[in-house]
Amino acid sequence: MCIPGSYFHCFNEGKWGGLDGVCGVEFDKDDGIVKGVKGGWRERFEGFKNRLESREPLQYILGSWDFRTLNDITCRRPTLVPRPETEELCGWAIDFMNETGGEVICRKVLDVGTGTGCIGISMACEVQGVKVSGVEKDDNAKVLTEENVEAFKEQFGEGSSYEGVWYGGIEEYEEGGYDVIVSNPPYIPKRDMEGLEENVKGWEDHGALEGGEDGMDVIREILKYATERGGVKKGGVVFIEGDEGHPSMVEREAEGKGWKVEKRMDVRGIERFVKITI
Numbered sequence: 001m002c003i004p005g006s007y008f009h010c011f012n013e014g015k016w017g018g019l020d021g022v023c024g025v026e027f028d029k030d031d032g033i034v035k036g037v038k039g040g041w042r043e044r045f046e047g048f049k050n051r052l053e054s055r056e057p058l059q060y061i062l063g064s065w066d067f068r069t070l071n072d073i074t075c076r077r078p079t080l081v082p083r084p085e086t087e088e089l090c091g092w093a094i095d096f097m098n099e100t101g102g103e104v105i106c107r108k109v110l111d112v113g114t115g116t117g118c119i120g121i122s123m124a125c126e127v128q129g130v131k132v133s134g135v136e137k138d139d140n141a142k143v144l145t146e147e148n149v150e151a152f153k154e155q156f157g158e159g160s161s162y163e164g165v166w167y168g169g170i171e172e173y174e175e176g177g178y179d180v181i182v183s184n185p186p187y188i189p190k191r192d193m194e195g196l197e198e199n200v201k202g203w204e205d206h207g208a209l210e211g212g213e214d215g216m217d218v219i220r221e222i223l224k225y226a227t228e229r230g231g232v233k234k235g236g237v238v239f240i241e242g243d244e245g246h247p248s249m250v251e252r253e254a255e256g257k258g259w260k261v262e263k264r265m266d267v268r269g270i271e272r273f274v275k276i277t278i
Helices: 005-023 039-053 058-062 084-100 118-126 139-155 190-195 217-228 246-253
Strands: 025-028 033-037 064-067 070-074 108-112 131-136 161-167 178-183 232-241 260-265 271-277
Touching: 039 058, 058 064, 064 084, 070 118, 070 139, 084 118, 084 178, 084 232, 084 271, 108 118, 118 131, 118 139, 118 161, 118 178, 131 139, 139 161, 178 217, 217 232, 217 246, 246 260, 246 271
Parallel strands: 108 131, 108 178, 131 161, 178 232
Antiparallel strands: 025 033, 064 070, 232 271, 260 271
16 A cells, blocks of 8 residues: 555654554555554554545544644544644744733734634743633534643643633624734635645535635634724734735735735745734
8 A cells, every 4th residue: 555645745744653553554664655564453454544545634534633832632523634834824923922022912812713723722832921712613623622722731831821712703703902813714715625635625624724705705804803893902913824825915905004014935935924913
């Protein structure tokens, strides 16, 4: 059996041990070929192989994944699995908060669209004295976030806490006055959904992927909440992950509004992240 390329890439990033733990498989790490299966693991391996061949995400098969400093954050279908691009977004926000802590009071944080909870939990673990809240409109994701918060609360930074997850969309959320909002919202344009890889479109929640005709529907709602409904304090900051070109679209929407917009590319050179100072 040859492991599909996208999964093999994950193994090369340090997930070999996780695979061995699931099915006792011996690999040739140079080409991803299974060399053998240990003793009583064969039946379990067959189930693993069948799940891989059905293009089920490896994160669901293993049941957990690593995200920044979080080891084995629980993952469960159909909640969106943690991605390396979101680690970059989260890192940008964490660095900002840690670097400006002495100048700007950045202590109240909102994670919009929590998913597994990886963004908000990471912020609570890596920044001291923050109060993190979440907004999530999918009940499966809300429950999963709450489970992961409980699992990682002992790793929170000094004085940091996770205040809870509000069930609903950002367009309905009423609490405001945040210092920082961070979000990996649904941002895939509707026209591009059919072209997604099978291990994405066949397994993950489409509501966490599709962002309307141009992919900007939820992003616009976040900006409206932040700027028109008191979502962030004066001088507050919004960090958003989007599709290629979305940061420039946000920049155009900011014209004449007094927002300061900073764009950033991901490690592959794709314009994906935007920071808006209100």
